[in-house]
Structure formats: structure tokens, C-alpha cells
Amino acid sequence: PQSLRALGTLINLPIGSALTPQDITQWASISGGQFSVVTGANAMKWETVEPARGTYDWTDADQLVAFAKANHQLVRGHTLLWHNQLPAWLTAGVAAGTITKTQLWGLLEKHIFTELGRYRGKIWQWDVANEFFTDANPSGVNPNDWWVVNAGEGIIAQAFKWAHQADPGALLFYNDYNVTGEDGTNAKHDAVFDWVKKQRDAGVPIHGVGTQAHLDTQYGFDPQRFQQDLEHYASIGLKIAITEADVRTFVETTDSNQTPTDSLAQFAQPFEYSAMLQAAISVPEVISFTVWGWTDADSWVPGTFPGEGYACIYDVNQQPKQAYFTLQKDLELA
Numbered sequence: 001p002q003s004l005r006a007l008g009t010l011i012n013l014p015i016g017s018a019l020t021p022q023d024i025t026q027w028a029s030i031s032g033g034q035f036s037v038v039t040g041a042n043a044m045k046w047e048t049v050e051p052a053r054g055t056y057d058w059t060d061a062d063q064l065v066a067f068a069k070a071n072h073q074l075v076r077g078h079t080l081l082w083h084n085q086l087p088a089w090l091t092a093g094v095a096a097g098t099i100t101k102t103q104l105w106g107l108l109e110k111h112i113f114t115e116l117g118r119y120r121g122k123i124w125q126w127d128v129a130n131e132f133f134t135d136a137n138p139s140g141v142n143p144n145d146w147w148v149v150n151a152g153e154g155i156i157a158q159a160f161k162w163a164h165q166a167d168p169g170a171l172l173f174y175n176d177y178n179v180t181g182e183d184g185t186n187a188k189h190d191a192v193f194d195w196v197k198k199q200r201d202a203g204v205p206i207h208g209v210g211t212q213a214h215l216d217t218q219y220g221f222d223p224q225r226f227q228q229d230l231e232h233y234a235s236i237g238l239k240i241a242i243t244e245a246d247v248r249t250f251v252e253t254t255d256s257n258q259t260p261t262d263s264l265a266q267f268a269q270p271f272e273y274s275a276m277l278q279a280a281i282s283v284p285e286v287i288s289f290t291v292w293g294w295t296d297a298d299s300w301v302p303g304t305f306p307g308e309g310y311a312c313i314y315d316v317n318q319q320p321k322q323a324y325f326t327l328q329k330d331l332e333l334a
């Protein structure tokens with residue numbers, strides 16, 4: 001059987017993963033061998049690259065880009081405008097009033113031009129803006145978002161414009177979770193669709209929507225809705241990337257990445273991975289399929305959802321799970 005990347009290449013669908021520094025240094029053969037597009041799990045976020053004001057640390061981001069080059073992989077840049085993982089000096093300065101709204105705009109502009117300038121021509125897709133809508137009442141951009149409160153909603157469109165100037169060859173994405181019906185409703189999908197359409201109609205350079213696709217076997221995932229939502233985005237000329245796919249399950253709380261206590265999850269997980277990939281294969285506008293980390297050994301899930309885990313396609317010992325084999329089979333049959 002061939003690698004996921006080899007099979008994906010045959011049907012022109014790059015298969016990707018988020019990578020941590022550990023994935024690159026300890027498990028290079030899988031990180032390099034199975035995937036043809038990579039994303040830094042944290043490497044390119046603002047708090048990582050500018051830990052002190054004006055002091056840059058490109059260690060992890062450079063490592064990711066060099067690894068990708070050595071392994072002939074594409075890179076997804078992630079992410080420029082997000083309320084999370086901002087540098088402490090920035091949030092503290094804004095809170096104290098020592099960074100004004102005008103200065104905040106200037107700092108973001110500098111951040112975007114510095115980072116995109118450094119990697120100009122080396123990044124295929126950038127997640128410019130991330131998670132600006134809430135699940136609860138997504139009638140529009142979240143008015144309580146840190147950026148919306150401190151910089152104004154207009155900063156989002158401006159970020160896309162700066163990113164386009166800084167690296168005109170990069171495809172620019174709006175990225176979010178629960179935008180393809182993951183929670184069983186389409187409210188957030190519709191809100192994001194309307195917003196992105198409005199921005200594009202106004203000339204904002206948004207080329208695609210990233211659906212993170214973090215599933216939970218408890219959610220009652222609906223594959224048809226997932227595919228319909230992909231097609232809906234495609235209908236207005238958007239490209240689509242599956243950016244952070246994983247399928248978490250309830251597990252023993254003492255060891256949150258071991259075999260699920262919910263025995264149905266053993267079946268639901270490979271099924272849901274497979275359904276997402278099959279939808280991605282069926283919609284030509286989907287240009288990449290990325291999992292958010294390939295091994296349970298360093299998945300983000302247990303840290304965020306205590307009692308849940310086992311979300312990845314390889315286990316804690318870097319052995320492929322049923323989910324992996326199902327994806328491989330789907331690609332073989334495509």
C-alpha cells in the first residue's frame with residue numbers, strides 16, 4: 001500500500017498534517033513521508049514569532065519551512081489574525097492603554113509584512129483570519145472578539161489586503177470550526193458564508209474558506225450536510241481547504257489518548273474521517289485535506305477537552321489506526 005501523500009497526488013488532492021517541532025525531529029519519516037502539505041501547529045503564530053516586542057524568534061517557523069522544502073511539501077501558513085496565542089506584550093499593552101487602536105493597526109500591519117515577507121513565495125495558503133464567529137448566535141462577526149473590540153471589525157478585511165500585498169502569490173483563507181454543520185445545525189455555516197460573500201463582493205482578497213473539521217463522535221456528524229456545505233462555498237467561487245480534521249472520542253480520563261471507553265467510537269471514528277475525505281474528493285474546489293496532528297502522542301485534544309482524546313489517525317506509539325487505513329482505502333478507490 002502506498003502513502004497517503006502518494007495516493008493523494010494521484011488524484012491531485014494534497015494530504016496534510018499540522019506538525020509540532022517534535023513531529024519534525026522525532027518522527028520525520030512519517031511527517032515527511034505521508035503528507036504533501038504541512039502546517040505549523042504553533043510555529044507561525046504571533047506569540048511564537050515575536051515573543052518580545054521587536055524581538056523575533058523564527059526557530060520553529062524556519063524549521064517547518066526547511067523541513068517542507070527537504071521533503072517537497074507545500075506549506076499552509078497559520079495564522080495571522082486570531083484572538084488566541086497573541087504575544088503577552090501586545091495584549092498587556094492594549095489592556096493598559098499603552099498601545100492605542102491606531103498603534104494596534106500599525107503593529108498588525110508590521111507583523112503581516114514581516115512574516116509574509118520572510119516566507120514570501122514559500123507559503124501556498126495562509127489562514128489570514130481565524131475563528132471570528134461564535135457557535136451560540138452567529139448572526140455576524142463576534143462583537144466581543146478581542147480584535148473586534150480593540151481594533152474594530154474593519155481590521156479583518158484590512159488584514160487580507162495587507163497579506164495580499166505582502167505575498168501576492170499566496171491563497172488567502174478565512175478559517176473557522178463548525179462551519180460545515182459539525183454541531184448538527186447550519187447557523188454558523190450560513191453566517192460565515194454570508195460574511196465571506198459580502199467581503200468578496202466588496203473586493204477583499206479572500207480566496208478560500210478553511211473548515212477546521214474538528215469532529216467529536218458524540219456530535220452526530222452528518223456527511224451529506226458536510227458535503228453540501230462544501231458545495232455551497234464552492235458555488236460562489238471559493239476554494240476550500242479541510243484544515244484541521246480530527247475526530248475525538250471519550251476515553252479513560254486517566255490516560256486520555258488510549259482506547260476509547262465508548263466502544264461505538266471505534267467504528268464512528270474511521271467512518272467520520274472517511275466521510276470527510278470522500279466529501280473532499282467529491283468536491284473539486286477542495287484543494288487540500290489536512291489533519292490537525294497525525295499522532296495521538298501530541299494531539300491538542302486532551303489539553304482542551306479533559307476526558308477526550310484518541311482523535312488522530314496514528315496512536316500514541318505512532319502506529320496507524322483503523323482511521324488511517326480507511327483514508328488510505330478511500331484514496332485508493334478514488
Ligand code: G3I
Pocket residue numbers: 041042084085130212244300304
Ligand atoms: O510553549 C509552551 C511551553 O513553554 C509550556 O511549557 C507549556 C506548558 O503548558 O505550554 C506551551 O504552550 C502550549 C502551546 O500549545 C505549545 O505547545 C500551550 O499551553 C497550549 O495551549 C497550546 O495549544 C495550542 C492551541 O492551538 C492553543 O489554542 C495547540 O498546540 C494547537 O494545536 C492549537 O491549534 C488550534 C488552531 O491553531 C486553531 N484551531 C483550533 C486548534 C486546536 O485548539
